[in-house]
Amino acid sequence: MSTQEDEAADPLRPDAYKGTQATMTARLIFRQFGFLFLAATFLLFATFFINFYDGLLDFGDIWRNSPTLQWGPFAIHSWLVIVYGYVFLVGILFALGPSERSFRLFFFLMMAALLAIHYDHSILDWFLRAFLTADIRPQNAVSVFKILFSCLFLVVIIVMHYNVLSDDFARRFLRRGVPTDEVARVRPGVFKVLVPTILSAAALATALGLLGELGQLIFRDTTFLPGKLQLFVLAGLMVPVAFLIRGILRDLAGQRKNRTQPRPNR
């Protein structure tokens, strides 16, 4: 990620760097705004599938009962202000100061939002039973749409991360003297790998969510199979995952052996 050092003028290609830096910053902020809008929209959709008051209130009730914020002739629904305001506030802070630290802060604040909207009866029930000796059963704790939109929300967050990372990459390579036409291939290169990876991961999570949902629909009357089915599916999935981890560990072990001396100062 960018550091103060990155901002220093490129000794090899000062003109090219300065021109590109201005263009890059403008593009970065423009893209970040677009991504933030998408992220907030997905978060809002996921929020509509809220089951915090499941059984007590329906979506319409939540929407109707929430207050609107009046500002002159404009009236904005509080949910919109809360969701978009939160995402844009944190996201713009990240866009203005893109660094590893600000990314972590942004990422975990987004995760906090995700945790908040997925807060449901299972937790509430546990809390009530543990501390207030009350018992409220959720009707349907798992919502496949909620997971789908949450996955899309996460996808956008990750894409935002790699958007900043690509610019940082490009800036670093420019500073080292890599020709501009080669640096221009950084973003397409990153996204060529990112898009299939992230889609595969999202498909995996959504498929698991669907399986859970279907399991509950099909085996509603039984108490044995749904849980077992999910366990089987998870166990089946863990086999390739275990192979992946094994491969990574082997690779890492090999890297340690072949580790070279640190690169000298350029």
Add this chain to the structure above:
Amino acid sequence: MITRSAHTYFKAFSLLFLVGLAFGNLNYVLLGIFLLAFVLLGLNVAEPRGALVTRRFSRMTPRAGDVVDVTLEVEIKKGTGFVEVYDELPELFELVDGSNVHLLWKGLGRAAKATYVYRVRCPRRGGYDLPATQLTLINPLRLRKARVVDAGQPQTLIVRHKAAGVRRMREVRGVAHSTRTDIDLARIGARSTDFDEIRDYRMGDPIKHINWKATARRTTSESALPLVNEYEPEGKKAVYLFLDAATYMQAGSTLDNTFESVIKATTGVVKFFLDKGYKIGGQFFNAHKDVTVYPDVGERQYYRIARELSQLEAGEPQEGALERAVEHNKARLIQMRPVTIVITRPEIDFEDTIRGLKALRRYTSTIRRLHPIFLINPLVYSVVAGNDQYAQWTTTLLRAENRSRYQVLTRMGVHVVDWDPKREDIGVRLLRQVRTR
């Protein structure tokens, strides 16, 4: 080694997964699995590997100031990701065109090939070690730390200096300040077929050289020794160089200083004598690593000396270095009785220089004949003084002061040639030794 980004994603997965398990919330678990799947898939994207790098130079022995084209051919056979191709250049090299850092994208499927050309100027003589091309293999999602590997072979580029043009004045009849070698013949070496004289037979003379007719005519004389034909040896006289490579010879910038000029002048002198068929040898003393060049003739000797000179680095001056250098070459000096050329700054340690020159005189001259010794004195004052008028006056005074000292050297039979490397060419300076009639 995974990166901080990968750590962040893994922490987020752990948080969601553990909270999901603790509270029995499948949403959290599934979102955690999404992040885990992303990290694992991203980490499993194999970084580029199977790299082949070929580096070619348009000239392997360029001259100082020449521009050399460097061609890099890179091929990445497997994997996916970015490869930063970096050729580390010696500090003194100047990048004229292109870039020595490139970025290659290796996508899935076919091997990625690229050819990069950049141009560098080699401003100073020397032997430059160019390490193997560095390849930085970068995970496309930057979830794994980049790995630096060396590809190709390290190479050495020997940058030669341009020899100063030392010429012989033709068609100008004049009186030289000194007696320099021109038609002196070698003292030792293979004999030619040119007859020189008849002399008494000495042990070891070949039988075929006995002049039987002359011996027969001699039978009436008292000596019973046969007479032999003496032939002239092949080649001309030997020239011996003593080059002072101490740090005080350097005045000016790193790239252009008096020492560099002295090197060029020495090469010019070497070429001049070798072209005329002289045998040249020498000793470079006070250098970072002293060098002895055995006397020889021909083009190969020129390249040998030029290579040694191109790699010569100035060293710390040591007391009695010239005398030690002379002692080191004593055997050859006595055997060849060469013309000697000493390039040093005598005013740095005058007594030391005198001792060295005396030793030289001892081994090169005989009672009958004083063999010439030339001392080329590079003047660094003008470089040090720059454009400051007062400094220039001071340097003029210093030169005047030293001139009296040079008279001592002249009395010893040493011919001192003052040479200002910044103002005149060594060839021109040597030509000025001739006075036209």
